[in-house]
């Protein structure tokens with residue numbers, strides 16, 4: 110995955126915790142914003158759509174109430190950050206979700222932190238490069254601005270669009286998983302490390 114050399118992928122406005130906080134793509138019309146409580150129903154609608162969750166057991170097996178709890182959590186931030194999930198806006202339309210569903214300690218236990226990233230685009234907005242743009246913005250923000258040591262992206266090998274996005278478009282090779290699959294049944298794992306991303 111090639112980082113921007115001189116230019117940034119996005120214009121960064123403010124910081125988490127400020128209502129104005131957003132990442133504005135410099136090459137497309139995408140804006141990533143943290144959802145507000147007035148947007149919980151938008152999040153739940155997106156998460157309830159089986160077309161969006163069929164490869165993600167963390168949401169496909171959740172009840173509506175559980176999805177609402179997840180959405181509520183995404184409208185809050187904690188210090189230190191434990192998650193940062195954005196609503197993806199294209200012009201004035203919410204077209205998906207991208208972000209770091211988990212932020213926590215690296216396995217090395219040396220105080221460094223890592224994140225787990227994901228992306229979801231509504232069916233009507235797919236195939237237009239939005240996932241590519243949103244995911245690389247999230248990865249860049251996590252490594253560059255949050256100082257995470259690595260970003261992990263997991264998926265199921267049956268999820269061909271995600272596999273193609275990661276391997277063909279972003280040029281990442283999956284890691285060999287020692288554990289086989291994670292708790293959500295994902296058998297593919299890609300890791301973007303800060304040391305190789307930001308030379």
Ligand SMILES: CC(C)(COP(=O)(O)OP(=O)(O)OC[C@H]1O[C@@H](n2cnc3c(N)ncnc32)[C@H](O)[C@@H]1OP(=O)(O)O)[C@@H](O)C(=O)NCCC(=O)NCCS
Nearest residue numbers: 227228229230235236237238239240241270271273274278
């Ligand atoms: C995976 C997903 C995010 C892709 O979203 P998208 O906006 O359609 O993807 P993009 O348009 O950015 O595609 C970028 C690249 O991915 C690959 N790709 C995307 N969809 C594909 C498909 N249906 N078949 C083959 N390759 C595909 C292509 O390489 C494409 O690049 P190209 O158009 O230059 O060939 C979308 O299908 C989705 O939201 N699925 C449900 C949620 C999910 O499974 N998320 C992944 C788990 S975190």
